[in-house]
Amino acid sequence: MSLTHSSVVGYPRDEVFAWHERPGAIMRLTPPWSPLRVLQEATSLDGGEAVLRLPLGLRWVARHTGYEPPQRFVDELVSAPLCWVVSWRHTHEFHDEGVRTRITDTVDTPVPAAALRSMFAYRHRQLGMDLAAQASARNHGDRSMVVAMTGSRGLVGSALAPFLTTAGHRVIRLVRGATRGPDERHWDPDAPAEDLLHGVDAVVHLAGASIAGRFTSSHRAAVRDSRIGPTRALAELAGRTPEGPGVFVCASAIGYYGPDRGDEELIETSPPGDGFLAEVVADWEQSAAHAAEAGLRVVTVRTGLVQSPAGGTLRLFRPLFAAGLGGRLGDGRMWQSWIGIDDLVDVYHRALYDTRLSGPVNAVAPHAVRNSTYAATLARVLRRPALVPVPGPGPQLLLGREGAAELAEASQRVYPAALLAAGHRFRHPTLEPALRHLLGRDWPAAD
Incomplete structure (x- = not known):
């Protein structure tokens, strides 16, 4: 029994084959809904071995053979x-x-x-979109860089790091534990070593405790303390490192705008809102600004609801909706400003090379949706009904009153004005195509 899947991408064969030889390729081609996780990449397509983790801690080891560049290789x-x-x-x-x-x-x-068709359809789409994004970046000034990254094992970092390496950049992971090779450096968030950023062209700072949870005093402290002090220390270090980075890109959040701004369209110059998260984000961005005082270009990426079955809200909602137990939250009228994980990767990439981006950048798709529309769209993609609305008090039972207001019930209609002014093109500007790609769900056949 065999499966054959074939498609055409608009780039020369040498370039396409070379992309597959770079670090990160197997991660970029592994569907986010798959239970497989890459534990170890092959060091070469000529005899190297890749190790993947299966459920229950089991492992899958594949060896590359049949290496005939740029024509073929075999797993x-x-x-x-x-x-x-x-x-x-x-x-x-x-x-x-x-x-x-x-x-x-x-x-x-x-x-x-x-059982395999959706996986290979995803791989070919993903390859085509990555090649297109990387070619566009090169045409607009992207050049090989050494990028130091915190939070590289998180949801965003685990997608961004392999994208950058397949684009020809070198990523140095800043890790808190023991290092495992030349592309990792030990990072003390409170007191980073003076030589931490030597030889680095850019910093991408993603680390921070998850905001999900009940807003207890300990949770508030973890959210705040994992962002403000470490960001300031790293930004100040970037600014005083001789021949160090020229750009400092820091994660941020649309929580800056407060939990409920009604139908107001929020752009980067809109004033901050009220509440705990708005205060934290404002201080977070101010901490990153210490790098700007030393002459670095600083970009703070105000991220919306990241869509990926590997993490975030979609990881929580997918099994509920797949079981037919999904539905709108309350009256479903709150605005949800979302972005697909690969579009978010493109935003971070652009922040590294596009000198027109500076300061806050709204990392959201251009078409926010109401919660009722989100629920109906996810149900349609999964071919399930969305008939089980979550009652209003439900989130409060899980998150407490303040956590529910700041997270589950937040309504923010955010618009990516800075990105669109820079001519940025989204892979998936609308929700349904994004969810279909991320979940491996083809469009239904026409009648």
């Missing part, structure tokens, strides 16, 4: 549970079609083809 299963029953041989082939490339994946395995 062969060498170790997995029941590998004497489940064989796997995946042949990647690349053929010239003028200045474009036809990519053909052929998999020989007893696994039913129906």
Whole structure:
């Protein structure tokens, strides 16, 4: 039994093949809904081995063989549970079609083809979009950089780091624990070492405790203390490092605008709102501004509701909606300003190379939706009803009154004015195509 999936991307074969050889390629091609997680990349397509984690702590080890650049390479299963029953041989082939490339994946395995089609459709779409985003960036001044990154193992960092390495950048992960090679450096958030950013061209600062949870005094302290002090220390270090970074990109949040601004369209110059998160975000951004005082370009990425089945709200909602237990929250009228994980990756990438971006940047799709529309769209993508509304008091039981108001019930109609003024193009400006890509759900066939 075998599956063959073929498509054409609009880039030369040498470029497409080279993308597959760079660190991060396997991470970028692994669907976010898949239970597989990459534990170890292969060091080479010529004999290297990749290790993937399966549910229950099991492992899948594949070896690269058949290396014939830029025409083909092969993945062969060498170790997995029941590998004497489940064989796997995946042949990647690349053929010239003028200045474009036809990519053909052929998999020989007893696994039913129906179980694999959505995965390979996703891989080909993802590859095409990544190549397009990276080509556009090069045309607008992107050049190879050394990027130091905190929070590289989180939801955003685990997507951004491999995107940057497949684009030809080097990512140095700033980690709090022991380092595991030349591309990791130990980072003390309270007192970073003076040489931490030597040889670095840019900093991407993503680290911070999750804001999800009941707004107890300890939770408030964790949210605030993990952001304000460490950001200021890192920004000041970036500013005083000789021949150090020229740009400091810091995570931020649309919580800056407060929990409820009604139908007001919020852009980067809109005034801050009220509440705990608005105060934290304002202080967070001010901490990052210490790098600007030393002459660095500083970008604070005010992020909306990130859509990915690997984390965030979609990870929570997906199983409920898939079981037919999803629905709107309360009356469903609150605005939800969302962004797909790969569009967010593109925003961070642009912040690194586009000198027109400075200060706050709203990282949201251009079309915010009301909660009722979000619920109906997710249900339609999953082919389930959305008939079980969450009663108003429900979030308060989980998050407390303040947590519910600041998180679950927040209504912010945010618009990405700075990005659109810079000519930024979103992969998925509207919700349904974004969810279909991220969840591997094709559009229904026309009647």
